[in-house]
Amino acid sequence: xxxxDDDSPQLSAQALAALQEFYLEQQQKETSxxxxxxxxxxxxxxxxxxxxxxxxxxxRLAKEVISAAGKGGKIACISxxxxxxxxxxxxxxxxxxxxxxxxxxxxxxxxxxxxxxYKNPLNLPEHxxxxxxxxxxxxxxxxxxxxxxxxxxxxxxxxxxxxxxxxGAVMEEQAAKLLGLRVCKFIPKHNRSLANEFRCYVNYESxxxx
Ligand SMILES: C[S@@+](CC[C@H](N)C(=O)[O-])C[C@H]1O[C@@H](n2cnc3c(N)ncnc32)[C@H](O)[C@@H]1O
Numbered sequence: 001x002x003x004x005d006d007d008s009p010q011l012s013a014q015a016l017a018a019l020q021e022f023y024l025e026q027q028q029k030e031t032s033x034x035x036x037x038x039x040x041x042x043x044x045x046x047x048x049x050x051x052x053x054x055x056x057x058x059x060r061l062a063k064e065v066i067s068a069a070g071k072g073g074k075i076a077c078i079s080x081x082x083x084x085x086x087x088x089x090x091x092x093x094x095x096x097x098x099x100x101x102x103x104x105x106x107x108x109x110x111x112x113x114x115x116x117x118y119k120n121p122l123n124l125p126e127h128x129x130x131x132x133x134x135x136x137x138x139x140x141x142x143x144x145x146x147x148x149x150x151x152x153x154x155x156x157x158x159x160x161x162x163x164x165x166x167x168g169a170v171m172e173e174q175a176a177k178l179l180g181l182r183v184c185k186f187i188p189k190h191n192r193s194l195a196n197e198f199r200c201y202v203n204y205e206s207x208x209x210x
Pocket of ligand 1: 048049051052053082101102103116117119139140
């Protein structure tokens with residue numbers, strides 16, 4: 001390995017080249033893992049009512065659901081792929097997460113992607129047992145009672161109790177009626193400015209409320 005006749009050890013040109021190649025491969029692997037899960041890695045498609053959270057909001061909400069899920073907790077992200085991506089970026093934590101999404105581009109996330117159409121709210125994989133998720137976070141695509149009431153069926157089926165909903169401020173009454181949720185002080189932000197005001201709603205003691 002060493003080919004110098006002075007006292008300081010040195011690598012041979014061959015070993016040095018192999019080492020450089022190894023570091024380059026490691027760097028490429030790390031970059032692709034980070035890119036794959038970064039918020040915005042998959043571009044917004046406005047036809048699908050996709051408006052991604054700002055990085056700060058995605059991080060705040062991801063940390064909130066990790067804390068609410070508890071150690072080893074199970075998290076369902078319904079129509080909220082940025083939260084799933086941020087959770088994966090923070091994967092040093094002890095939890096498991098699934099992304100339920102209509103946009104099949106998110107199938108790059110393998111077994112943790114589940115195709116989901118709110119119009120068939122209980123068409124879910126067999127391995128999704130009733131009331132098996134420690135927290136469910138949802139951000140339905142449309143600000144309508146029809147969309148929220150169908151999404152609410154999925155949320156109620158999956159959750160053990162805790163729910164975090166992000167949707168328009170205009171949905172406050174429906175969120176309370178359908179899911180027993182109250183509005184939080186925290187105001188979610190998006191990458192682009194939207195015509196509608198957005199809010200978060202919860203049914204448990206949450207840091208989003210302080
Ligand atoms: C308002 S966006 C919420 C995204 C969230 N702000 C984020 O950054 O992750 C609505 C989401 O619903 C998804 N969606 C569109 N049509 C849907 C459908 N029929 N059923 C379920 N989800 C749908 C979109 O792909 C999008 O991810």
